[in-house]
Amino acid sequence: MSQSSVLNHSPNLYQLLGNFLVDKYRRYRLSSANTSPLICSLVQHLPIRIERMFENAIDGEHLPFLHSSTFAEINILESGRWGWEAELYMRPKSFMTKMRIRLELDRERNCWVTKTLSGLGKGTEIRTHAIPKGENQIKVVIDFYVPKLPGFLHKKYSEYYLSTYQRLYEEDFSMMSERQLALDFNKQGARRPRTEYTEGINLGLASVLQSEKSTMFVFDGKKYCLRFYQDKWIAYSATCPHMLGPLNESEIADGHIVCPWHNYRFDINTGQCSSNANYCLTTPPDIYHDPATDELWTTGRV
Ligand code: FES
Ligand SMILES: [Fe+2]
Structure with a gap:
């Protein structure tokens, strides 16, 4: 899962420019605060195994395809069981929507952090914690931190993050549950006798x-x-x-x-x-x- 500061699902040119300027202002704004404020949190209850959620988190490659209405392109720079780092474009693809993202997964603590290292949304952090609630149930808490964001923009950014991540999680959930069904089917198939197919x-x-x-x-x-x-x-x-x-x-x-x-x-x-x-x-x-x-x-x- 990744992040952005673009404030609309499919922004037009004026909105795109506005978002870009707000982001520039935020990044160069003087601030004495040395911690990023928590802008908002999203909680998801998903009937899925935590392994599927981890797979999804470290799979940056799916972003522009499964979430094609949100992400335009990704270029994975490095990846592994620890997570991934990539150059990414939000939609619509432009120099204003380019960003470099790093996601690091901590399996022992069931959490991962997604940082925007450069480009749009630089400095923002999304911290996600997946709490197992049973074999097939997890509670996911996603906290969005945006440094130096003027107070009057908190509500707007919060609305953007919540609606975008709600949509991304719906898309991810359909992929994770379909994958779980396919894994279960393969397990059953391996046990099926082969003789019934001879005719x-x-x-x-x-x-x-x-x-x-x-x-x-x-x-x-x-x-x-x-x-x-x-x-x-x-x-x-x-x-x-x-x-x-x-x-x-x-x-x-x-x-x-x-x-x-x-x-x-x-x-x-x-x-x-x-x-x-x-x-x-x-x-x-x-x-x-x-x-x-x-x-x-x-x-x-x-
Ligand atoms: S390309 Fe990854 S599941 Fe098909
Ligand atoms: Fe995803």
């Missing part, structure tokens, strides 16, 4: 499925998408090998699909990832159309 499985009537954008099916413990693309039936993995993001709704362009979580691009024929050579889609079963019955079948795997 192939009936996927349904082609004339019915042709009107669907994509049809998901499970084969040999893995999820796949069935699609009619360029006059033929194809199948490809419905799950991204990077962090198990969903590929079933992605548009196919030039024979490739793009994962919505980190924008990795995959060739649907070969499964190769053109964004990161370490990843490759699981090989799907072949699809067979029986012209006599109009049924679509997978071929058997074993």
